[in-house]
Amino acid sequence: xxxxxxxxxxxxxxxxxxxxxxxxxxxxxxxxxxxxxxxxxxxxxxxxxxxxxxxxxxxxxxxxxxxxxxxxxxxxxxxxxxxxxxxxxxxxxxxxxxxxxxxxxxxxxxxxxxxxxxxxxxxxxxxxxxxxxxxxxxxxxxxxxxxxxxxxxxxxxxxxxxxxxxxxxxxxxxxxxxxxxxxxxxxxxxxxxxxxxxxxxxxxxxxxxxxxxxxxxxxxxxxxxxxxxxxxxxxxxxxxxxxxxxxxxxxxxxxxxxxxxxxxxxxxxxxxxxxxxxxxxxxxxxxxxxxxxxxxxxxxxxxxxxxxxxxxxxxxxxxxxxxxxxxxxxxxxxxxxxxxxxxxxxxxxxxxxxxxxxxxxxxxxxxxxxxxxxxxxxxxxxxxxxxxxxxxxxxxxxxxxxxxxxxxxxxxxxxxx
Amino acid sequence: xxxxxxxxxxxxxxxxxxxxxxxxxxxxxxxxxxxxxxxxxxxxxxxxxxxxxxxxxxxxxxxxxxxxxxxxxxxxxxxxx
Amino acid sequence: xxxxxxxxxxxxxxxxxxxxxxxxxxxxxxxxxxxxxxxxxxxxxxxxxxxxxxxxxxxxxxxxxxxxxxxxxxxxxxxxxxxxxxxxxxxxxxxxxxxxxxxxxxxxxxxxxxxxxxxxxxxxxxxxxxxxxxxxxxxxxxxxxxxxxxxxxxxxxxxxxxxxxxxxxxxxxxxxxxxxxxxxxxxxxxxxxxxxxxxxxxxxxxxxxxxxxxxxxxxxxxxxxxxxxxxxxxxxxxxxxxxxxxxxxxxxxxxxxxxxxxxxxxxxxxxxxxxxxxxxxxxxxxxxxxxxxxxxxxxxxxxxxxxxxxxxxxxxxxxxxxxxxxxxxxxxxxxxxxxxxxxxxxxxxxxxxxxxxxxxxxxxxxxxxxxxxxxxxxxxxxxxxxxxxxxxxxxxxxxxxxxxxxxxxxxxxxxxxxxxxxxxxx
Numbered sequence: 001x002x003x004x005x006x007x008x009x010x011x012x013x014x015x016x017x018x019x020x021x022x023x024x025x026x027x028x029x030x031x032x033x034x035x036x037x038x039x040x041x042x043x044x045x046x047x048x049x050x051x052x053x054x055x056x057x058x059x060x061x062x063x064x065x066x067x068x069x070x071x072x073x074x075x076x077x078x079x080x081x082x083x084x085x086x087x088x089x090x091x092x093x094x095x096x097x098x099x100x101x102x103x104x105x106x107x108x109x110x111x112x113x114x115x116x117x118x119x120x121x122x123x124x125x126x127x128x129x130x131x132x133x134x135x136x137x138x139x140x141x142x143x144x145x146x147x148x149x150x151x152x153x154x155x156x157x158x159x160x161x162x163x164x165x166x167x168x169x170x171x172x173x174x175x176x177x178x179x180x181x182x183x184x185x186x187x188x189x190x191x192x193x194x195x196x197x198x199x200x201x202x203x204x205x206x207x208x209x210x211x212x213x214x215x216x217x218x219x220x221x222x223x224x225x226x227x228x229x230x231x232x233x234x235x236x237x238x239x240x241x242x243x244x245x246x247x248x249x250x251x252x253x254x255x256x257x258x259x260x261x262x263x264x265x266x267x268x269x270x271x272x273x274x275x276x277x278x279x280x281x282x283x284x285x286x287x288x289x290x291x292x293x294x295x296x297x298x299x300x301x302x303x304x305x306x307x308x309x310x311x312x313x314x315x316x317x318x319x320x321x322x323x324x325x326x327x328x329x330x331x332x333x334x335x336x337x338x339x340x341x342x343x344x345x346x347x348x349x350x351x352x353x354x355x356x357x358x359x360x361x362x363x364x365x366x367x368x369x370x371x372x373x374x375x376x377x378x379x380x381x382x383x384x385x386x387x388x389x390x391x392x393x394x395x396x397x398x399x400x401x402x403x404x405x406x407x408x409x410x411x412x413x414x415x416x417x
Numbered sequence: 418x419x420x421x422x423x424x425x426x427x428x429x430x431x432x433x434x435x436x437x438x439x440x441x442x443x444x445x446x447x448x449x450x451x452x453x454x455x456x457x458x459x460x461x462x463x464x465x466x467x468x469x470x471x472x473x474x475x476x477x478x479x480x481x482x483x484x485x486x487x488x489x490x491x492x493x494x495x496x497x498x
Numbered sequence: 499x500x501x502x503x504x505x506x507x508x509x510x511x512x513x514x515x516x517x518x519x520x521x522x523x524x525x526x527x528x529x530x531x532x533x534x535x536x537x538x539x540x541x542x543x544x545x546x547x548x549x550x551x552x553x554x555x556x557x558x559x560x561x562x563x564x565x566x567x568x569x570x571x572x573x574x575x576x577x578x579x580x581x582x583x584x585x586x587x588x589x590x591x592x593x594x595x596x597x598x599x600x601x602x603x604x605x606x607x608x609x610x611x612x613x614x615x616x617x618x619x620x621x622x623x624x625x626x627x628x629x630x631x632x633x634x635x636x637x638x639x640x641x642x643x644x645x646x647x648x649x650x651x652x653x654x655x656x657x658x659x660x661x662x663x664x665x666x667x668x669x670x671x672x673x674x675x676x677x678x679x680x681x682x683x684x685x686x687x688x689x690x691x692x693x694x695x696x697x698x699x700x701x702x703x704x705x706x707x708x709x710x711x712x713x714x715x716x717x718x719x720x721x722x723x724x725x726x727x728x729x730x731x732x733x734x735x736x737x738x739x740x741x742x743x744x745x746x747x748x749x750x751x752x753x754x755x756x757x758x759x760x761x762x763x764x765x766x767x768x769x770x771x772x773x774x775x776x777x778x779x780x781x782x783x784x785x786x787x788x789x790x791x792x793x794x795x796x797x798x799x800x801x802x803x804x805x806x807x808x809x810x811x812x813x814x815x816x817x818x819x820x821x822x823x824x825x826x827x828x829x830x831x832x833x834x835x836x837x838x839x840x841x842x843x844x845x846x847x848x849x850x851x852x853x854x855x856x857x858x859x860x861x862x863x864x865x866x867x868x869x870x871x872x873x874x875x876x877x878x879x880x881x882x883x884x885x886x887x888x889x890x891x892x893x894x895x896x897x898x899x900x901x902x903x904x905x906x907x908x909x910x911x912x913x914x915x916x917x918x919x920x921x922x923x924x
Contacts, residue, residue, distance in 0.1 A: 056890045058859055058908035100909035102860075112445075117452040288450075288479045310906030321907075351487040359485060360442075360887050368449030371483060433566040435545055439806045439833045439844070442886045459840025460866065460884040464552055467545065468562035492566030 007034035007044055007326065010303075011187060011401045017394035019302065019404070020343065023331035030315040040323040042186075043308075048335040048355065050315050051327045055359040059310040060325065062362060065098050066189055067091055071196040090202075093242035095250035097362060104361060107247055110233040111365060114224045120368050123158050127376040130154055135384055139416050143391070146409040150381070151263035152256075155373050159255025162369075163248060164216065164223025169208070176205045177256035180249070184402045186305055186326065202249070209245045224251075251365070259370045261300035261405025263377045266291070268409055269298055270382065271390045273345050280382040287375045290347040294374070295333075295356030297345050302330040302404045304358060329355040330404075386414040430494040432469045432477055440488035447480035447489060455480060471495045506531035508819060509591050509599050511581045512607035512746075513537025515545065515565065515805065516785025516812035520605045522568050523816025533573050534599055536591070538580035538608075539631055543567070547805060549635035550657050551837055554664035556643060560636040581608065584753040586778065603819040606750075606762055606770060606783040607812065610743035610803060615652075620714040625721035626737045629657060638738065642668055646735035649673070650724050652711050654681035656836040656843075658740035659694070662703045663839035673704040673732050675711050675724070678924045686845075688922030689855050690869050690881055693862040697841055697883075706730075743803060745787045755781070761789030761801035766827035768815050782815035784808070793829035794897070795848055795878075802848075806833045831897050841865070844886050847879030847896035855921040856903035859888055859910045867912070868892060871921060872902030 009015055009022045026032060026046040033041040045051045054060050068090035072079045096107040134150050144150070160170050179201040182188040189195070213229050220226040228244055239247065270277040280286050306325040311318055319325070332355045334342040339349065357364035364370070381388075391410040398407045434454070436447075443461030447454075454466040454477060469477050474493055481489045508524060510517045513535055521535055537543075545563040552558040576593065583592040584604075591599045612628035615621035621628075625646075627638045642649070642665065649665045651658045654676030665672035678684065680691030681698065699705050710727045714737060724732045747757040755778070756763040756771045762783050764770055768790065769777035783790075785808040789801040810830040835844045852871035860867035860883075868888050871879040876899045880892035888910075895904060903918050 053891070053894065056887065058888055058891060058910060059906060061909055102910055117448055117456075120449050121452060285475060285478070288482045292482045309908055352482070353485070353487050357485065363444055363485065368446060368483075371446075371450070371479075433564055435566050437806070437809070438547070438835050438837070443842075460842070461886050462837045462840045462842050464557065466562075467548065467558060468564070490566045492568070 005034040005036075006032070007036075007042060010328070011185075013397075013399065013401075016397040016399075016401065016404065019330070019401070020334060023328060023334060026328065026331060027335065029317075031317050031319065033317070034326075036324070040320050042324040042326060043317075043319045044326045044328055045314075046328045046331040047315075048332040048338040048353075051329060051332040051355055052359060053314060054306065054312075054325060054327055055355075055362075057312065059308060059312055061100050061307045061309050062098055062104070063094070063100055064189075064305050064307050064324070065094060065183070068199075069195070070199045071192075089242060093240075093246045095246045097250060101361065106233070106235060106237075107239070107243055108361075108365070109235065110228060110239050111224075111247060111251070113234050114227040114231075115365065119162065119224065120372070123162060123369060124372040124376070126161065127154065127158060127373045128380075130157055131376045131380045135380060135416055141413070141416065143410060143412050144385075144416075146267045146381070146411055147260065147264050147406060148408065150377055151260045151267070151409070154263065154377055155259035155370075156256055158369065158373060159252055159366075162224050162255075163252060164221055164225045165212065165252065172208065173205075173252060173256060176201050177253045180205070180253045181257040181400065181403055184301075184304070185400055186324075186402070205249055205252075206245050209248050210241070213241065213244060213248075254364075254366055255369075257403050258300045258364075258366070259373050261403065262291075262294065262370055262374050264406050264409050265298035265300065266294050266374055266378050267381055267411070268390070268395065268406060269294060269345055270378065271388060271411065272393070276345065276347065277382055277388075280379065284379040284383070286347060287379050288371070289352075291371055291374050291378070292352045292354060292356075293345060293347040293349060296339065296352050296354035297333065299330050299333060299354070299356035300370075300405060301356070301358070301364075301402060303328045303402050304362075329358065384417045385411070386417060388413050429471050431471050432474060433492040433494070434465060434467050434469060434477060435490045436463060436465055437488040437490070438463060440486045442486055444485045446483040446485060450479035450483050451476035506602040507600055508533050508603040508605070509601040510535045510605040510607060511591060511749075512605075512609055512785070512787075513539065513541070513543050513575075513577060514607060514609050514785065514808065515543060516609070516788075516808035516815075517605065517607035518543035518565055518567055518569070519809050519812035520607060520782075520784050520816035520819075521573065523813040524603075524605075524820040525569065527817045527820035527822040529603075529820040531602070534576060534601075535573055536576045536579065536581055536593060536599070538578070539633075540578035541632060542575070542577070544632055546630075547837075549632065550629055550660040551664060553635045554639055554642055554661065555667050556639060560632045560639065563632070581749045584750055584755070586753055586755075586781075589780070602780060604781045605815055605819055606781065606787060607785045607808075607815075608746040608749070608787050610745050610786045612739065613741040613744050615714070615739045615741075617713065620716070620721075621739065623714060623716050623721040624719055625735055626714060626739065628739045629661065630743070638736075641736050642670065646670060648732070648734040648736075650675065650711075650732055650734040650737045651740055652724075652737060653740035653742070654678065654691075654695075654705075654707065655684065655740060655742060656682065656838075658738070659698065659838045660836060661738050661740060662698060663701070663841070666698075666701050666703060667839055671704070672702075673706060673734065674698070675706045675709050675726065675732075677708065677710045679707050680922075681705065681707065682843075683922070683924050686843075686849060686881055687852065687855065687871075688924065689919050690883075691922070693867070694838075694841075694843065694883065697865055698838070701839060706732075743786065745801065747787060761787055763799065764788050764790040766791050766793070766797075768811070768818050768828050782818050784811040784815040788815075790828060792832075792848075793827055794831065794899075800832075800848065802832055804832055804834045806830070831893055833893070841884060842886060843881065843883055844889050845879060845881045846889060846893040847871070847877075849879040849881075849921070849923075852878060852921045852923070854902065855919045857912050857917045857919070858892075858904055859908070859912070860885055861912055870895065870902065870904060875902050876900070877902045877904065 030047040030050040036042045068087040216226040357367045389412045395406040579595040612630040648671040651674040682691040750757040770781040786803045791797040854872040866884040877895040
């Protein structure tokens with residue numbers, strides 16, 4: 001077996017609980033070629049400057065998905081006619097995190113138009129209520145699982161309410177979301193079994209969304225999906241059905257698979273820094289700063305992939321045209337040139353320009369929602385959990401290297417206030 | 418020493434906000450954090466209230482820390498830092 | 499750590515953005531001596547950009563833009579009194595109100611004032627405005643709020659375009675007269691100027707490019723109409739003179755420093771030069787008034803009226819005067835923005851001397867695009883219209899003097915590929 005590259009070590013589940021020493025080794029070369037068996041190789045950007053620069057570089061493309069290739073069924077009619085058509089549709093209507101301008105901009109602007117300040121503000125108050133209810137349910141408990149009891153159900157409920165997914169249908173999304181989130185894990189794209197499972201899942205969730213969109217057209221309500229399905233976009237056009245399905249799937253999956261990690265990583269970090277937990281308990285006004293530092297210190301999305309459209313000279317190397325890029329956001333967040341004493345968790349740092357939500361055109365759409373949900377959850381946990389202690393440290397992790405976070409976070413408590 | 422003309426009002430000292438609009442890239446995080454004080458006009462023209470009232474300091478602080486390019490500067494004369 | 503001994507006295511002449519950031523930087527760099535700030539206006543330092551935008555449409559009060567500051571109570575403010583004369587021999591600054599301030603270190607940041615209408619009588623008519631300070635903005639705001647029949651804007655630079663946009667936001671008829679073939683032609687060239695002019699025309703600004711106002715007619719002391727050189731008349735109640743700025747350097751006459759209406763000369767470090775070309779190590783300058791050799795542009799002397807320049811050079815000069823050794827000559831990449839209604843124009847670099855222009859991203863027809871300016875095969879500047887996200891990448895090209903035009907595949911290239919055009923400077 002050839003030597004494992006540093007990128008292999010990033011992906012290696014053995015490093016999931018603490019990937020940061022591997023990132024530190026990667027930062028010895030801000031941009032490095034990692035052998036992946038191809039001629040171009042995969043290029044990893046690991047310091048803040050290189051990542052920021054590549055995020056803002058128009059020669060860098062987000063269209064990283066390989067062409068759609070749905071599994072064959074054995075039915076010649078399906079395989080010869082339906083499959084190519086469906087593959088073609090799939091390629092044309094990618095979710096917009098995998099698309100470039102100008103198409104990306106049109107789709108994203110439509111979403112942002114519906115993701116209004118009023119809707120987000122309403123969800124801020126709603127998050128606080130949901131957190132209170134979820135913690136009330138655990139009153140009397142001597143142990144909680146921060147994931148199952150709060151960090152997962154909170155953002156899931158919020159995104160479903162925001163989009164107008166009926167509450168009773170919400171459980172269907174759990175499996176769909178975790179399956180489709182694998183699209184952000186680099187190796188899954190070359191794994192035919194995962195890709196086949198993703199195709200089937202996309203069909204299932206796509207079918208569900210198509211029906212829901214029909215329903216929203218018949219009976220529009222005050223939710224984002226109704227808005228997207230019925231109202232003109234800022235540019236005047238209405239989003240086509242396939243783009244609408246893809247876009248709502250993207251939002252719902254993102255709502256299921258990211259904020260959970262922010263909240264869980266947040267509580268884990270606070271339990272590892274009891275002084276900060278104590279300060280938050282007495283001063284909830286510290287939450288916004290603390291959450292930015294969390295987004296730096298333990299970001300829910302550790303890296304994103306890109307492709308080069310032209311060769312790029314950067315940090316003393318030349319990335320060739322057509323190369324795969326890994327922008328190691330979580331490593332840039334630990335760059336000492338940007339953040340003195342980077343491995344220290346310190347909410348009082350000045351001017352935290354973290355990469356936790358990415359940057360430039362693809363900056364996380366749901367960032368404001370994630371911030372409000374995390375603020376609601378962490379301030380309530382700090383003030384209501386009595387004498388919280390970690391039962392396992394490190395906790396068990398989910399498989400993802402890109403979307404990284406604990407599978408469970410068991411916390412012993414003396415009760416809930 | 419002369420008295421600055423704008424120190425004459427009797428209300429509690431408000432905040433002073435200034436955004437470096439060279440840095441601003443219209444991420445609009447401030448607009449979600451403090452919707453009564455920041456908004457985007459058109460594609461990327463940020464409008465902000467340079468003089469928010471003191472009681473809005475929590476939202477202004479949310480906006481300040483959330484800015485991805487750290488372009489928001491705030492002075493809070495009523496709050497010793 | 500603290501290079502400034504406690505007995506030394508620093509005076510900052512000017513009370514705008516550069517002055518404020520300079521004074522803060524002096525303190526932050528450890529200067530603990532007496533610090534005085536002299537301002538001609540009776541106000542603490544305030545931010546000017548809102549004055550030509552949201553102040554005019556009534557969204558921001560003129561007195562709301564006082565700048566945030568880290569300065570404490572240990573500053574002696576001399577507001578409402580302008581500097582009148584500098585005596586370097588006795589190291590004394592004389593103010594118009596008769597006071598004299600001794601100094602050991604002096605920061606010159608007196609900025610600019612609006613260039614007046616050449617006919618002083620016409621310039622004083624009721625209904626004729628210039629726009630530079632907070633009082634100017636308050637007066638113009640009141641005139642716009644009164645609902646004039648039409649507003650005449652004389653001059654199609656950034657301020658002229660911003661005022662015209664504000665008028666359209668208020669629903670007021672507005673005519674903009676500019677001698678060049680397009681708005682913004684002097685700074686951005688006629689090609690980009692035409693693209694931006696089309697946006698304004700589309701929003702109802704009556705553009706009269708290639709025209710000049712010859713004289714302003716009055717009735718009972720009020721401006722009533724303008725006469726253009728081609729014989730056309732424009733009936734309006736308000737005229738805004740937007741002919742650029744004049745630097746406030748008259749108070750330096752007789753000081754032995756090298757200064758004229760184009761600015762006060764500095765060396766590469768930021769110290770002010772005397773008329774023999776020797777730096778005075780006690781005096782630095784910053785902001786609009788400072789004319790300095792820019793390392794990115796072959797040491798050409800420039801005085802930049804940019805917000806970012808006021809901040810960066812103010813900080814540089816403050817550190818210099820506090821005795822903190824700056825890292826090399828001052829040479830921040832010039833950056834600029836202008837919000838014209840809801841359209842944002844941002845630039846990096848200096849366009850002067852450009853011999854070619856390339857539209858590299860977006861589509862001018864869509865109102866969103868990036869244009870790169872080239873000189874002798876190198877990128878020297880870039881302008882982004884409603885495309886701020888792409889500007890940092892272009893700042894890198896300009897800072898590196900990358901080959902022009904930029905080539906290679908990229909996202910969001912114009913549908914016809916990169917278009918190389920003449921920049922169209924007058």
